[in-house]
Amino acid sequence: MQKKVTKPRERNKDKSKQQLLDAVGRLLRTKGYTALKVNDIAARAGLDKKLIYKYFGGTDQLVDAYIRSQDFWSNIGSDDIPASIPDGGLALSRQMLTQQFDYVAQHKELQKILLWGLAEKRRSLKKLADDREASGEVLFSHITDPFFKEDATRYRAVMAILISGIYYLNMYTNINGQTFCGINLTSTEGKREIKDALENLMDLVYADRQNKIL
Known part of the structure; x- marks a missing residue:
C-alpha cells in the first residue's frame, strides 16, 4: 500500500x-x-x-x-488618459468629475480617510494629498493648461471648488443627512442632478473659453 x-x-x-x-x-x-x-x-x-x-x-x-x-485620483494612471483629446479635455473633465462623485459615494472608507486627513497630521495622508496633486497635474499641465492658456488657473480654481464639493456632499450625506439644498442625495434622481450640474458647469467653463478664442 x-x-x-x-x-x-x-x-x-x-x-x-x-x-x-x-x-x-x-x-x-x-x-x-x-x-x-x-x-x-x-x-x-x-x-x-x-x-x-x-x-x-x-x-x-x-x-x-x-x-x-482607496483614493480616486491616486488610482488614475496614464492609461486612463485618451491618446487624442481634440476638445481641450472637456469630455475627460466631465467624465472624471462624475466618476469621482460616484466613487466617493460608494466608498465609505474613503470618506473616513478624507475626514481623517482633516483631523490628524499623518505622513501617509500628506503623501496621499501629494500623490493626488501629482495625478491631477497630468490632466492640468498636459491637457487643460495648453487649451485654457492665460485662463488655466481659473480652470484649476473651478476644479478645486467642484472636487471639494464632491467630497463634502458625500461626507455630509453619509454622516448627517439625506438632503442638501432640498436635493435628496441618497436617491438616484438626486445623485443624477448633482452629476448633471457638474457636467453643465464644465460646459460653461469651456464655452466661456471658446467665446474668448472666437
Missing part, C-alpha cells in the same frame, strides 16, 4: 495581505481610525499579527497601503 504524502499547507500570501487590508477597511468604516491597532486588525482579519510585520513591515505601513488603495 502506497503511503499518502501530505504536502505542507502553503499560505496564500496575496489572500492574506488582502484579508489584512480588508480588515483595515472594516475597522475604519465601523469604528474609525482610532481603532486601527495591530491586535484589532489581526483579530478582524482572523490572522496572526506577525503577518502584518512580515507582509507590510508594521501597522503604519499596512494602513498606508490601504489608504493608497
Whole structure:
C-alpha cells in the first residue's frame, strides 16, 4: 500500500495581505481610525499579527497601503488618459468629475480617510494629498493648461471648488443627512442632478473659453 504524502499547507500570501487590508477597511468604516491597532486588525482579519510585520513591515505601513488603495485620483494612471483629446479635455473633465462623485459615494472608507486627513497630521495622508496633486497635474499641465492658456488657473480654481464639493456632499450625506439644498442625495434622481450640474458647469467653463478664442 502506497503511503499518502501530505504536502505542507502553503499560505496564500496575496489572500492574506488582502484579508489584512480588508480588515483595515472594516475597522475604519465601523469604528474609525482610532481603532486601527495591530491586535484589532489581526483579530478582524482572523490572522496572526506577525503577518502584518512580515507582509507590510508594521501597522503604519499596512494602513498606508490601504489608504493608497482607496483614493480616486491616486488610482488614475496614464492609461486612463485618451491618446487624442481634440476638445481641450472637456469630455475627460466631465467624465472624471462624475466618476469621482460616484466613487466617493460608494466608498465609505474613503470618506473616513478624507475626514481623517482633516483631523490628524499623518505622513501617509500628506503623501496621499501629494500623490493626488501629482495625478491631477497630468490632466492640468498636459491637457487643460495648453487649451485654457492665460485662463488655466481659473480652470484649476473651478476644479478645486467642484472636487471639494464632491467630497463634502458625500461626507455630509453619509454622516448627517439625506438632503442638501432640498436635493435628496441618497436617491438616484438626486445623485443624477448633482452629476448633471457638474457636467453643465464644465460646459460653461469651456464655452466661456471658446467665446474668448472666437
